[in-house]
Structure formats: structure tokens, C-alpha cells
Amino acid sequence: MPMRYFLLLMSLWLLAPAVAQTPNPAVLRVDSLTTKGSRNGLLLEQGWRYHVGDDPAWARPDFDERGWDTLNPARPRQELPPRLGSGMSWLRLRFRLADSLRQRAVLLQADGYGAWEIYLNGRLVQRAGIVRANPTQVPDPDKLPPVVVPAGGPVEQVLAIRFAPWQSRLLRLGTETQLLDVFLRSEAQVREQAAREVRAAMGSSVVAGIFGLLTLLHLAFFRYYPAQRANLYFAFFAGALALQCLALVIQWALSSPTLEAMLPLLFVRRLLFYLAYLWAVRALYALFGFRPGWVYKGLWLGFFAFVALTLFAKTYAGYVGALLIFLIIAELLRLTGRALRQRQRGAWMVGAGFAVILLFLVVILGAFAVSALLKVPNPLQQAPGGFNTFVSLLLYLSPALGISLYLAREFALDSQLLQVKLTEVEKLSAQTLAQEQDKQALLAAQNETLETQVAQRTGELQRSLTELRATQAQLIQKEKMASLGELTAGIAHEIQNPLNFVNNFSEVSAGLCQEAQELLATAALPAADKDELTDLLRDLEQNQAKITQHGRRAAAIVRGMLEHSRTSPGDRAPTDLNALADEYLRLAYQGLRAKDKTFNAALRTNLAPGLPDVPAVGADLGRVLLNLFGNAFYAVHQRQQAGEAGYAPTVSLSTERVDGHVAIRVTDNGTGMRPAVQAKIFQPFFTTKPSGEGTGLGLSLSYDIVTKGHGGTLSVHSTPGESTEFTITLPV
Structure with missing residues (x-):
């Protein structure tokens, strides 16, 4: 964040290295690893000499570099000689550790955008990337392990760094401006730094989770109450901050990323931060009912200007970014103050969230002022790491929680108002219901009487209509x-x-x-x-x-x-299908026996007892049954004449009641029919019998009598060479 960078620059300005020069100004004496109470270690800024070029001999400790130019590599790149911005160069530093420091191991860490090789007393102790004129695959310096300066080393030690600056266009996306920072730290300081990074990652994980939940919550609010568009804008605000914190966690979790991956991720984090608070401004406009004007449009214009400057003119991007965040905070405070002046309900909650930020900003600036004026360590830098993490979480969450509480309160008040309205409606409904009950009591008896009469007459009309429809259908069919x-x-x-x-x-x-x-x-x-x-x-x-x-x-x-x-001249009459079917079965069998005395077949009947009478024309159904039985006896007789061994002609008759219908089944174990024949048997003049033995009208006539005359169905199921079954279904 811009405020974070401001604090870092202020701390670097206030820190003064605790070094003392020896009689030989070319050797840096190190007496302490802290400066003015800082726990970040000692930044090596003095005593450096540099030379452009590349020669392995420059790593030797006995090499005389007094002819080289002096340099402070921690200064911004634009303030350094231009020839250091590209190609190969060497940096050398001679230093002496105090006796108290030489008795224990000291850790050395480098931070910069480039590839390097670090030589300590002529020995290669660290390589970061591939050092060449235009290095690629440059690692993130924050992920490199520290270099150990062993205890009991020589009194005067030589640090030589073979350095090649990174020259990618992505360099403008970073926030580091120095050429190279080299720190001397104790093991405790390195552990504390790692602990701070872990706390920052954990805090970011918590913040990402909280803002993720707030995003889902306010999207749900907007989904069910789209009239309050502030929920949508605040969901964008919370979602952007959740993604920003998630990107920081990803950056911390990557084990050995390159700058090609880290700098775009860092740039995206910065953009998400600005976008989040731009959406926060829009949310306050919608929340308090203000109409966005030229100020809001100007903020978006400043955002795009910041993006363009970052990509094409980085020198001024930092100033524009700091100005933009200042204007955004000022606009948020202006909108909150305007709502407070208008005495809008709950506006104090939003104001309290931003008041927390103002309070901490005053504390931070006051601490820096006291440290600068009184020349004492900054009290904030002496605070425990957990306190700083807590403060960071509070600065992140206070405005979001203030707006969320405001929206939740508005939702609760609307719900209470709705409950009051519902209570009034219930009272009115109760009064109306009481009046209606009085009226209903007077009309109840009359309604019961009328309903009884209407039911009786409706039943009579329904029966008459049913009989009329049946008669009409019968007459039409007869016609x-x-x-x-x-x-x-x-x-x-x-x-x-x-x-x-x-x-x-x-x-x-x-x-x-x-x-x-x-x-x-x-x-x-x-x-x-x-x-x-x-x-x-x-x-x-x-x-x-x-x-x-x-x-x-x-x-x-x-x-x-x-x-x-x-x-048939007769009308439908209740007919006993069991008796009718059994009678025509015997009649058909005796008729075939009269033509051929040698024919015999087994007759099997399975007539359902208690079968209800069916309204039908007995003569017509008799013709249907006689035709089916005749076909069945003909089929078994044909199979018998084929001389099949062990064959016993059998014709079966069965009846049953199925789902409001009566079914009659005529089954034979004759020659059966192929599927192609089954599809045509109900067509007029279609027959499988030889010429002169069948007209092809029997089944056609039977099908019309059953379906059109009686409203039933006639179907067939046959297996070639095994059996055939005809099924008649008639409504009861």
C-alpha cells in the first residue's frame, strides 16, 4: 500500500548506521547490527567501491580496489551512474566486525532486482540467477536464504559481489528503486523477519477469508434486494480486497518464484487495492443516496493515469498513486461527513470505521515526528510484531465492518418495519375475518341446503349426460x-x-x-x-x-x-361374458368336428368367478368369439396335419377383470404368425388361408365390432411356430 511504502521510506530516513570509521577509511567498522533501535539489521551503505566490467580476479581478497569509484548501492537507480544500469559490474566492501560480533555467526542478506554472485573472502557463498549481461529467470530476493558470516573469521573481511541488473520491461511494475541493499543481521533478527512474514501471511489469509464472506453475503443481499445497489458495490469492494490479500498469500507461499512472476502479481495487488476503495466510494454514494459527480469521475481518471504512468513513466507513478489514495480517503470522509450533517440514520457507523483509520494515521505521523524531533527511536518500531499485525488487520477491516454493520442495521430496521406492518395487517385481517365469520354464519345453513340440492341435481345431470353421450355415440356408430x-x-x-x-x-x-x-x-x-x-x-x-x-x-x-x-337390431344389454364365451367355444368346436370327424383338441377354460355383466350386444360379440375360436381351431388343425411328433392341439379360454375392464383371452398352440402378418390381420380382405377357405373379413369385422361398437380393444400376440393369443378388453 502507498502508506506502507511511505512508512518504509520514513524509517529509512530516520535510521542512521551505527558504524565508526577506522583510521583506514577504506575499511568499514561494524560495532552493532542495529541503528537507533531498529530491529531490521544493519544496512551497509558506506565503504563500497565499484567497477564496470567482469574479471574473476576481482573476487580475490588481496585485490587492490582503491582505484575504483565509491558508491552507495542502496540509493535509487536514477541517482547512480548510468553505466551501472546495464551490463556486468563488481562491488567490493572491506569491513571489520567488532570482537563481540566475531564471536558469533552473522547473517548477510541481499535485496535487489538483478542476478549476482556473492564472494566472502574470495569464496563463492551465494548465486542468485545466472549472471550475464542481460540476466533472465531472476529469482525473488526475498526467497533467497541468508549468507552465513562464520564466527571466528579474519579481522578484516572482504565482500565482493558480481552483479548484473535486471533490465526487463517488467521492472517498472516493482516498488524497489535501489540498485542493491545488503544487510547484516543476527540470527534473531532473521527469525523475527521470517516470523513477521508468517504473521503477515496469516493475517492476509484471515482478511481474505473475512472479505470473501462479506463478498458472498452482500451479493446475496443484492440478489434478494436489488433495489439497494450499495450491496453490489460493497461486494465489489470486499471482493477486490479479498483477491488482493489472496495474492499476497500466494506470493508468500511460492517457494522459489522468479521476478517475471512476482512483479505482475505485485502490480495486480496494487491495482486491486485502488479498485477496492474506488468501489467503496461508489458504495457510499449509493448508500447515502448521493449522485456521483465530477469528483468520482476524476478519481477514476486518476486511477487510469496511475496505471499508465506505472507502465510508461514510473518516476511519477508513486506521486500520483499517493495523491490518488489521499483523494479517495478524503472523498470517503467527505461523503460520511455529509451524511452525518444530514442526520442520516446509521451514518455514524460508517464514520466510526473511517475514524479508526484517521486515529491510527495521526498516531503513526505523531510517532515519526517525535522520533525526528527528539532524535529517539520510533516507538512504533519497538512495538511487538503481533501488535503491528493487529493494527494492520484493524486498518483493513474497520471501514468494511462499519459499512457492513450499517447495511446489516438497515436490513434489520427494514425487517422490523415490515414486522410492524405485518402486525397491523394481521389486526385488520382479524377484524375483517370476524365480520366475514358473522356473515358466513348466516349463510352457512342456506349454503348447505343449496349445496345438497346442487349435488343431487348435478349427479342427475351427470348421469343423464353420460347416458346421452353413450346413446349418441351408439346412434352415430349405428348410423x-x-x-x-x-x-x-x-x-x-x-x-x-x-x-x-x-x-x-x-x-x-x-x-x-x-x-x-x-x-x-x-x-x-x-x-x-x-x-x-x-x-x-x-x-x-x-x-x-x-x-x-x-x-x-x-x-x-x-x-x-x-x-x-x-x-344387429338389438341394443346393448348387460351380458354375462363367461357364459357367452363358453357357449361359443363349444359351438365352434362342434362345428369343426362336424366337418372333420377325425379332429380332436383339448379345451381349457379359466373363467374368473364373479365377473360383472358388461353392456354389450350379445349377437355381435358372439360373432367375434366365433371367428376367434374358428381361427384358433384352424391353426391347431393345420399344425396337427403337419405330423409333428408329440403335438397335442389345445385351445384355451380365460376371462379376468383388470383396472375397470373385462378381458377375454383366446389362446391356441397352433402355427403362430410372423410379425409382418400380425401387422395386417385386421385389414379387410387379408387372409393367410388358401383360396376358397377364407374371405379376410372375419377379423376386420370383429375389430370394428369390439372397438367401434363397444369401445373396447382387440389385440394379438403371437410367436411363430408356437402359439397365438387374442385379447378382447371391454369397459365395465
Whole structure:
């Protein structure tokens, strides 16, 4: 954050290195690892010499570098010689540790954007990246382990650093401006620094979790109450801060990242911080009912200017960023103060959140002022690390909690108001209900009487309507069947008359052929002529036989058409299907036995007891059953004639009641039917019997009687070579 960077710069300005020069000004004497109470270690700023170029001999401790130029590598890059900004260079420092420091190990840590090799007394002790003119894959210096300056070393020690600055365009995304910072720290200081990083990561994890929950909470508020758009903007604010803290945790968790990965992540964190507080400004506008004006637009313009300067002119980006955060905080305070002056409900909660930030800013600035004026250590730098972590969490969370409490209070007050309104509505409803109950008490008896009468009349009307619909359907079906019967009868009669002539004259012609053959046998004709005439008469006789056969088939079709057109004069009446089916089963069996005395078949019946009577026309259903039984006996008779060993012809009849219907099943173990035949058997004039044995109208007529005449169904299920089952279902 910009405030964090400001504090760091102020602390660096106040810190003065605790060093004392020896009589040889080329050697730095180190008496202490702290400066003015700072616990961050000793920053080595004096005594450095540098030289541009690369020579391995410059790492040796006996090399004389007094001809090199002096340098403070901790100063910003733009203040250093331009030739240090690219290419290879060496930095050398001679230092002496006090006797108290030489008796224990001292740790050395470097921080900068570049690749380097550190030599201590001529020995390579650390390599960061690949040192070359334009280094790549430069590691994050914060993740490098410290270099150990062992105890009991020489009195005068030589530190040589082979350095190549990182020259990537991503460098402008970072916040470090120095060339290279080199610290001497004790083990306790290094552990404390690591502990601070852990506390910062843990604190960021907590803050990320809290802001993540606030994001989901306010998105839910907006989802169910979209009129309050402040919830949406505050969700954006909390979400941006949650992502920023999450990025810090990711940055801390990465074990060995490169600067190519870390600097963009750092830049994104900075952008999320500014975006979060821009959304906080927008949330306050919506929260207090103020209309955003040119100030708010100017803040967004400043944000885009900061982004552009960071990418293209980093020198001024820090100033613009600090000014932007100052203006954002000023606008937040202005909006809160305006709401307080207007005495808006709950505005003091938001003001309390920002007052915490102001209080800590005053404390921080006062501590720096006291330290600078009185030349004493900064009291904030002496505070425990846990206290600093707590303060950071409070600075992050106080405005968010203030706004959240305000929104929660508004939600609660709206809920209370709604509860009051609901109570009033309930009272009014109770009064209205009491009045209605009085009226209902007066009308209850009349309503019961009317309802009883209406129910009775409705039942009567319903029964009448049902009977009327059934009668109407029956009449329509009868009219259709009568019209079809008349048409079929007329066609059949017209065909029957010429067909009778054909059949009669065919029989007469057959007789004449026989008489001609007899006369030819006694006639005195040459043998060749007689044989030829005999063949002609024989062919003529065969033709007459074919004419007679097909004439009889046509006569059977005509009789079937006349039967199809015949309508039953009776109406539907309750019919005992068990008795009707059993009667026609016996009748069909005896009829087939009369034609062929050698035929026998087993009859099996399974008639459901207590079967209700079904409204039906008995004669029509009898014709259907007679046709089905006849087909069944024909099928078993055909299979019996095939001579199959062990075959026993069987025809079964069963009845049952299923879901408000009565089902009649006729089953045989005859020849069965293929699927292609099953699809056509209910079509008129389709038959599988030989010519002269079937008209193809039996099943068609049966299907019409069951479906159209009685509102039922007729279906078939057959397995070729095994069995066939016809099922009739009729409504009760």
C-alpha cells in the first residue's frame, strides 16, 4: 500500500548506521547490527567501491580496489551512474566486525532486482540467477536464504559481489528503486523477519477469508434486494480486497518464484487495492443516496493515469498513486461527513470505521515526528510484531465492518418495519375475518341446503349426460354401420347377380365338355384329329374348373360382405361374458368336428368367478368369439396335419377383470404368425388361408365390432411356430 511504502521510506530516513570509521577509511567498522533501535539489521551503505566490467580476479581478497569509484548501492537507480544500469559490474566492501560480533555467526542478506554472485573472502557463498549481461529467470530476493558470516573469521573481511541488473520491461511494475541493499543481521533478527512474514501471511489469509464472506453475503443481499445497489458495490469492494490479500498469500507461499512472476502479481495487488476503495466510494454514494459527480469521475481518471504512468513513466507513478489514495480517503470522509450533517440514520457507523483509520494515521505521523524531533527511536518500531499485525488487520477491516454493520442495521430496521406492518395487517385481517365469520354464519345453513340440492341435481345431470353421450355415440356408430352396410350390400348384390351367371354357366359348360368327350369317344374320326380334339376338350374342362373354383371364392367374398353389412337390431344389454364365451367355444368346436370327424383338441377354460355383466350386444360379440375360436381351431388343425411328433392341439379360454375392464383371452398352440402378418390381420380382405377357405373379413369385422361398437380393444400376440393369443378388453 502507498502508506506502507511511505512508512518504509520514513524509517529509512530516520535510521542512521551505527558504524565508526577506522583510521583506514577504506575499511568499514561494524560495532552493532542495529541503528537507533531498529530491529531490521544493519544496512551497509558506506565503504563500497565499484567497477564496470567482469574479471574473476576481482573476487580475490588481496585485490587492490582503491582505484575504483565509491558508491552507495542502496540509493535509487536514477541517482547512480548510468553505466551501472546495464551490463556486468563488481562491488567490493572491506569491513571489520567488532570482537563481540566475531564471536558469533552473522547473517548477510541481499535485496535487489538483478542476478549476482556473492564472494566472502574470495569464496563463492551465494548465486542468485545466472549472471550475464542481460540476466533472465531472476529469482525473488526475498526467497533467497541468508549468507552465513562464520564466527571466528579474519579481522578484516572482504565482500565482493558480481552483479548484473535486471533490465526487463517488467521492472517498472516493482516498488524497489535501489540498485542493491545488503544487510547484516543476527540470527534473531532473521527469525523475527521470517516470523513477521508468517504473521503477515496469516493475517492476509484471515482478511481474505473475512472479505470473501462479506463478498458472498452482500451479493446475496443484492440478489434478494436489488433495489439497494450499495450491496453490489460493497461486494465489489470486499471482493477486490479479498483477491488482493489472496495474492499476497500466494506470493508468500511460492517457494522459489522468479521476478517475471512476482512483479505482475505485485502490480495486480496494487491495482486491486485502488479498485477496492474506488468501489467503496461508489458504495457510499449509493448508500447515502448521493449522485456521483465530477469528483468520482476524476478519481477514476486518476486511477487510469496511475496505471499508465506505472507502465510508461514510473518516476511519477508513486506521486500520483499517493495523491490518488489521499483523494479517495478524503472523498470517503467527505461523503460520511455529509451524511452525518444530514442526520442520516446509521451514518455514524460508517464514520466510526473511517475514524479508526484517521486515529491510527495521526498516531503513526505523531510517532515519526517525535522520533525526528527528539532524535529517539520510533516507538512504533519497538512495538511487538503481533501488535503491528493487529493494527494492520484493524486498518483493513474497520471501514468494511462499519459499512457492513450499517447495511446489516438497515436490513434489520427494514425487517422490523415490515414486522410492524405485518402486525397491523394481521389486526385488520382479524377484524375483517370476524365480520366475514358473522356473515358466513348466516349463510352457512342456506349454503348447505343449496349445496345438497346442487349435488343431487348435478349427479342427475351427470348421469343423464353420460347416458346421452353413450346413446349418441351408439346412434352415430349405428348410423355409420348402417350406411356402410347399405353401401356394402348394394355392391354385393350388384356383384352377386353376374357372379351367379358365371358360376351357373361354368358348371353347365363343364357338363357340356363331359358330353362332348363322350360323343368324341364314339365318333368315327381319324386318330390324330380325335386326339387333338380330346386334348382341347380336356384343357377346356380344366379352364372351366378354374372358373368354377374362383367363382365360388368370389361368391364367398360376396357372402362375407353381406354378413359384414348386416347390423344387429338389438341394443346393448348387460351380458354375462363367461357364459357367452363358453357357449361359443363349444359351438365352434362342434362345428369343426362336424366337418372333420377325425379332429380332436383339448379345451381349457379359466373363467374368473364373479365377473360383472358388461353392456354389450350379445349377437355381435358372439360373432367375434366365433371367428376367434374358428381361427384358433384352424391353426391347431393345420399344425396337427403337419405330423409333428408329440403335438397335442389345445385351445384355451380365460376371462379376468383388470383396472375397470373385462378381458377375454383366446389362446391356441397352433402355427403362430410372423410379425409382418400380425401387422395386417385386421385389414379387410387379408387372409393367410388358401383360396376358397377364407374371405379376410372375419377379423376386420370383429375389430370394428369390439372397438367401434363397444369401445373396447382387440389385440394379438403371437410367436411363430408356437402359439397365438387374442385379447378382447371391454369397459365395465
